[in-house]
Amino acid sequence: MTTLDWIVLVITLLAIVTYGLYKSRTTRNLDGYFLSNRSMSWGLVLLSIIGTQASAVTFISAPGQAYTDGMRFVQYYFGLPLAMIVICMFFVPIFSRLKVYTAYQYLENRFDGKTRMLIAFYFLLQRGLSTGISVFAPSIILSSLLGWNIYWTNIFMGGLLIIYTMSGGAKAVAYTQQLQLIIIFIGMFLSAYMIVHMLPDGIGFTDALHVSGKLNKINVITTGFKNNGFDWSDQYNLFSGIIGGFFLALSYFGADQSQVGRYLTAKSMTESRVGLLMNGLVKVPMQFAILLIGAMLLTFYQFNKAPVFFNEVQVAKIEKSALSDSFHLARREYENITAKKKEAVSSFVQSLHADADVSAKTAEMKQLQQQSDSIRKKVKSWITSKEVGGDGNDTNYIFLRFVLDYLPAGLVGLLIAIIFLASWGSIAAAINSLASCSMIDFHRKLSKKEVDHEREYKLSKRYTLGWGVFCVIVAMFTYNIGNSLIEAVNVLGSLFYGPILGVFIVAFFFKKIKNANAVFWAAVFAELTVLLVFIIAQRRLGFLWLNPIGVSAVIFFSVLFNSLFKKQIQKINPA
Amino acid sequence: MIDQDNDKIPIFKKWGQWYVFLVAVLITLIILFYFFTKQFS
Numbered sequence: 001m002t003t004l005d006w007i008v009l010v011i012t013l014l015a016i017v018t019y020g021l022y023k024s025r026t027t028r029n030l031d032g033y034f035l036s037n038r039s040m041s042w043g044l045v046l047l048s049i050i051g052t053q054a055s056a057v058t059f060i061s062a063p064g065q066a067y068t069d070g071m072r073f074v075q076y077y078f079g080l081p082l083a084m085i086v087i088c089m090f091f092v093p094i095f096s097r098l099k100v101y102t103a104y105q106y107l108e109n110r111f112d113g114k115t116r117m118l119i120a121f122y123f124l125l126q127r128g129l130s131t132g133i134s135v136f137a138p139s140i141i142l143s144s145l146l147g148w149n150i151y152w153t154n155i156f157m158g159g160l161l162i163i164y165t166m167s168g169g170a171k172a173v174a175y176t177q178q179l180q181l182i183i184i185f186i187g188m189f190l191s192a193y194m195i196v197h198m199l200p201d202g203i204g205f206t207d208a209l210h211v212s213g214k215l216n217k218i219n220v221i222t223t224g225f226k227n228n229g230f231d232w233s234d235q236y237n238l239f240s241g242i243i244g245g246f247f248l249a250l251s252y253f254g255a256d257q258s259q260v261g262r263y264l265t266a267k268s269m270t271e272s273r274v275g276l277l278m279n280g281l282v283k284v285p286m287q288f289a290i291l292l293i294g295a296m297l298l299t300f301y302q303f304n305k306a307p308v309f310f311n312e313v314q315v316a317k318i319e320k321s322a323l324s325d326s327f328h329l330a331r332r333e334y335e336n337i338t339a340k341k342k343e344a345v346s347s348f349v350q351s352l353h354a355d356a357d358v359s360a361k362t363a364e365m366k367q368l369q370q371q372s373d374s375i376r377k378k379v380k381s382w383i384t385s386k387e388v389g390g391d392g393n394d395t396n397y398i399f400l401r402f403v404l405d406y407l408p409a410g411l412v413g414l415l416i417a418i419i420f421l422a423s424w425g426s427i428a429a430a431i432n433s434l435a436s437c438s439m440i441d442f443h444r445k446l447s448k449k450e451v452d453h454e455r456e457y458k459l460s461k462r463y464t465l466g467w468g469v470f471c472v473i474v475a476m477f478t479y480n481i482g483n484s485l486i487e488a489v490n491v492l493g494s495l496f497y498g499p500i501l502g503v504f505i506v507a508f509f510f511k512k513i514k515n516a517n518a519v520f521w522a523a524v525f526a527e528l529t530v531l532l533v534f535i536i537a538q539r540r541l542g543f544l545w546l547n548p549i550g551v552s553a554v555i556f557f558s559v560l561f562n563s564l565f566k567k568q569i570q571k572i573n574p575a
Numbered sequence: 576m577i578d579q580d581n582d583k584i585p586i587f588k589k590w591g592q593w594y595v596f597l598v599a600v601l602i603t604l605i606i607l608f609y610f611f612t613k614q615f616s
Contacts, residue, residue: 219612270582270583280597284604
């Protein structure tokens with residue numbers, strides 16, 4: 001990084017922390033600290049919802065995902081708008097009527113205290129761990145790319161935001177997210193512009209789309225059906241996206257306090273609803289645009305030298321191993337193919353412009369891409385082999401490697417700042433929600449002592465600090481998950497979201513189920529079922545399916561236990 | 576969030592119209608993405 005990049009990075013980060021502190025003045029009670037006195041407009045709610053969901057990996061990994069697997073990842077978000085509708089219809093009015101601080105408070109009204117605490121515990125467990133991983137994920141990428149010390153990067157990634165999150169609570173979180181998102185969108189737009197701008201003369205945006213499309217990266221819609229029927233292990237397709245994505249989004253936005261806490265800050269139910277519905281409108285096009293950057297990047301690398309493997313730390317490992325000679329040979333072969341690709345793609349575009357038949361040129365391009373893909377596959381297998389023992393997934397590094405290698409000074413600093421800002425947006429909201437859940441669902445409930453507003457406010461700040469430190473510590477110990485950081489966060493969420501959402505669905509739609517013990521044990525058994533399915537099915541089942549399985553298990557066990565407990569009571573107390 | 580929904584619903588008259596609009600946008604996007612995939616693949 002150049003001096004200019006460092007200046008841009010430091011100024012951007014300091015500006016956010018200062019702005020967060022400036023906006024942190026709030027009333028010294030729980031309403032002010034956790035819900036911004038319920039004063040936010042729908043625009044702020046919307047940006048806060050987006051800023052909470054979009055972590056650093058959203059902006060770093062998504063282009064890499066499109067580069068390697070195509071744009072089909074966008075289907076993961078197809079269920080989201082439908083979930084927004086259900087939340088506006090059923091969740092928002094109830095939370096609003098009861099004036100809750102956390103979603104789990106409602107469960108005590110509907111069932112009992114232990115069901116509320118069990119579900120709050122599921123939330124704390126999965127959100128606490130996944131936030132720790134969310135601190136580690138961008139840190140490891142930055143430390144690998146820039147040679148920064150991982151411990152210091154973790155502390156900067158998770159530590160600086162604690163200052164304004166602890167000081168200003170939900171209000172500081174929402175206002176900083178607003179500024180963070182503006183900077184993020186400017187940075188992403190500039191990098192997308194630069195990719196197209198740096199394509200050779202005569203190659204336009206549409207040509208780049210044709211090239212990327214012929215190389216199977218414009219696969220926005222896929223059905224998941226193969227020759228022998230539907231592929232249940234396929235992670236992203238139209239059906240898993242709509243069904244699995246719907247349940248995932250419903251759990252995340254309806255029953256995860258990190259999101260519920262955002263729209264509870266709205267000044268009215270209307271503002272909450274509009275914020276959520278606007279999120280349903282913008283999320284899919286936004287993800288599409290981010291993925292499109294990756295598809296464009298693939299075309300860019302048809303004309304420019306691409307590394308055979310994008311994570312240089314792993315490349316250094318293989319170079320020190322017994323496989324070094326084989327690796328160098330493979331890299332040379334890869335570079336030769338890149339030179340051929342450049343000619344083949346230029347020729348393809350010329351034919352395209354001349355309205356000539358492009359089938360032969362397309363076949364040549366595809367063949368060369370297959371050759372380079374197979375070399376990359378071979379290199380990845382060497383990196384993960386016993387001799388090297390490295391991380392064979394470089395998806396997270398693809399976009400940032402391009403940024404460092406090709407973007408001008410200043411813009412590199414801005415893009416690195418974006419990683420921090422995107423992380424801070426989601427981590428700050430998560431820490432705020434972990435603190436509110438600890439304070440409201442556990443401390444307030446279990447504490448026998450009466451305390452005043454000032455004391456509660458101070459305690460909430462301590463919980464915020466405590467969870468912030470906890471997440472940094474988890475990040476410090478997060479090793480050897482390596483290649484599957486984003487997936488680890490998603491899988492962790494899917495393991496718990498089904499049972500959490502299931503309890504809310506039983507509460508809302510199964511009015512006849514009134515036995516609190518039945519629902520409590522149903523939530524326990526449903527969690528065990530999800531864990532069992534996850535262990536047995538392993539990679540044969542896409543993780544999105546765990547969400548509907550968890551929901552169905554809670555409903556099934558609730559109905560079963562409710563009728564069994566009813567019969568038992570009838571036996572003990574016959575009419 | 577206050578338990579009053581007396582605020583005027585923006586753009587549409589009823590929330591139901593908002594929901595239908597959102598579903599229509601989603602379906603339109605999926606159709607557009609399908610043709611986008613067909614066009615360039």
